[in-house]
Amino acid sequence: MVVTAELIREKLLKELAAVHVDVEDTSPNRCAASFKALIVSSRFEGKALLQRHRLVNGVLAEELKEVHAFEQKTLTPQQWETQKPQ
Amino acid sequence: MNHLVRASARCLRPASLLWRRAVPVVPVPVVPVGRFLSAATDMQQTLGEMVKKDKVVVFIKGTPAQPMCGFSNAVIQILRMHGVEDYAAYNVLDDQDLRQGIKEFSNWPTIPQVYINSEFLGGCDILLQMHQNGDLVEELNKLGIRSALVEAETESK
Numbered sequence: 395m396v397v398t399a400e401l402i403r404e405k406l407l408k409e410l411a412a413v414h415v416d417v418e419d420t421s422p423n424r425c426a427a428s429f430k431a432l433i434v435s436s437r438f439e440g441k442a443l444l445q446r447h448r449l450v451n452g453v454l455a456e457e458l459k460e461v462h463a464f465e466q467k468t469l470t471p472q473q474w475e476t477q478k479p480q
Numbered sequence: 481m482n483h484l485v486r487a488s489a490r491c492l493r494p495a496s497l498l499w500r501r502a503v504p505v506v507p508v509p510v511v512p513v514g515r516f517l518s519a520a521t522d523m524q525q526t527l528g529e530m531v532k533k534d535k536v537v538v539f540i541k542g543t544p545a546q547p548m549c550g551f552s553n554a555v556i557q558i559l560r561m562h563g564v565e566d567y568a569a570y571n572v573l574d575d576q577d578l579r580q581g582i583k584e585f586s587n588w589p590t591i592p593q594v595y596i597n598s599e600f601l602g603g604c605d606i607l608l609q610m611h612q613n614g615d616l617v618e619e620l621n622k623l624g625i626r627s628a629l630v631e632a633e634t635e636s637k
Contacts, residue, residue: 443609444600448588451589463590464590
């Protein structure tokens with residue numbers, strides 16, 4: 395399976411009903427070895443950080459077997475509003 | 481019968497304490513342990529004991545003196561900043577069974593992994609965010625570890 399930033403993005407948008415997802419390939423040659431994601435979803439509301447990350451890891455279970463590293467930032471729409479650079 | 485006791489106990493994590501205590505009071509025929517406990521199960525029990533043995537336990541790539549991955553290094557540096565020196569670090573690169581075993585044990589796909597007070601705290605991102613929002617200071621406080629960052633702040637006042 396070839397994991398791409400776009401594939402990860404599509405999956406998170408769909409399965410977490412995310413309102414915003416940014417995925418960046420952070421491997422040196424953009425060789426899909428590591429990714430960094432910002433995920434904004436109302437599914438994170440009322441969930442501690444660990445639970446949010448577990449939710450994301452669950453959605454990407456297959457993909458994460460292939461990659462070396464996956465950085466994630468998980469925000470609720472409300473947190474996203476206040477943290478968004480104006 | 482014995483293997484049933486074990487099999488059902490295994491489902492309840494942490495199982496290691498549970499069934500070991502149960503063995504002396506239930507008179508069952510002695511069977512070779514290896515027949516029913518696979519290597520993977522042994523590893524899961526060992527991990528249960530490893531995370532209990534020390535207050536702060538990290539599973540990293542490399543050693544604290546020589547981390548082999550930026551994310552493992554970040555974990556080490558965060559602990560160092562808080563003055564946490566007394567922790568156990570296990571190098572998953574030394575042992576493929578450990579590397580795979582800890583992922584299953586924590587149900588977490590990546591290394592590094594951090595345990596505080598026998599509880600899974602998270603990976604690098606979570607530790608970093610807890611460091612940034614002050615939660616880490618509180619977690620350490622619960623263990624009776626006063627963060628060096630708090631110490632420094634008090635002194636400068």
